[in-house]
Amino acid sequence: GNSVTQMEGPVTLSEEAFLTINCTYTATGYPSLFWYVQYPGEGLQLLLKATKADDKGSNKGFEATYRKETTSFHLEKGSVQVSDSAVYFCALKTDSWGKLQFGSGTQVVVTP
Amino acid sequence: DGGITQSPKYLFRKEGQNVTLSCEQNLNHDAMYWYRQDPGQGLRLIYYSQIVNDFQKGDIAEGYSVSREKKESFPLTVTSAQKNPTAFYLCASSQESNQPQHFGDGTRLSIL
DSSP states (O other): OOEEEEOOSOEEEETTOOEEEOEEEEOSSOOEEEEEEEOTTSOEEEEEEEOSTTOEEEETTEEEEOBTTTTBOOEEESSOOGGGOEEEEEEEEOSTTOOEEEOOOEEEEEEO | OOOEEEEOSEEEEOTTOOEEEEEEEOSOOSEEEEEEEOTTSOEEEEEEEEETTEEEEOTTOTTEEEOOSBTTBOOEEEOTTOSOOOEEEEEEEEOSTTOOOEEOOOEEEEEO
16 A cells, blocks of 8 residues: 655754755555645645656755655755744655545754 | 635543534635544544545544535534544645645644
C-alpha cells in the first residue's frame, strides 16, 4: 500500500538557519505530492505541491522537488524565521478523488 | 470568502453519548473528508464522500458515522461505540483531478 515517511521531530533551529525536512514515499503509479503546514490550534494549509517527476513546488521561500528515482520530496528553506515554527506534513495522493496519505508530521521550532 | 467552517471549536462528550461535529464548505467542492489527528500520528482518514448521498469508509471508520444530504455539508457523528474519541478532528474538501484539499480549522473533542 501507499505510505509516507518523514523525519522525526522536533527540529530546533536558530533564525536564519537552513531547514531540510526529509520525506520519502512508497506508492503505486504516479502520485501527486504535497507539503502541508499546521500552526498551533489550526487546521492544515497547503504549502506547496508537485504533480509529476522533476516538478519543483515552491511557496513562501519553501521548495521541494519531486524525485521519482529516490521516491523523495524533501522540503527546504534557505533562511527560516520564528514565524515558520509549525508542524509540517508530507502527503501523497494517487487517485483522482483526492484521498491523501499523510506522514506523521515534523515539528519545527525556530528560536530567535 | 470561500472556505470550510467547522463547529464547534471545542466539544466535550460524556460517556455513552453521541456527538455530532459540523462541517460546511462554500467552495462548491464535490469531495469532502473527515480526518482524525492524534499526537505524533499524523492524520488518519475516517470517512470520505465524493458526491451527495454517497460516502465511503476510510481507514478508521469504526465508531463513527456520516451523512451527505447536501453538497455543502458533511457532518460527523462520534458514537458511543468509539471508545477513544479524544482527538482533533479535521474536515477537508477538494475537487477531483490534481487539486489539493482545503482544510477547516478543526474541532477538538474531549471526554468529560
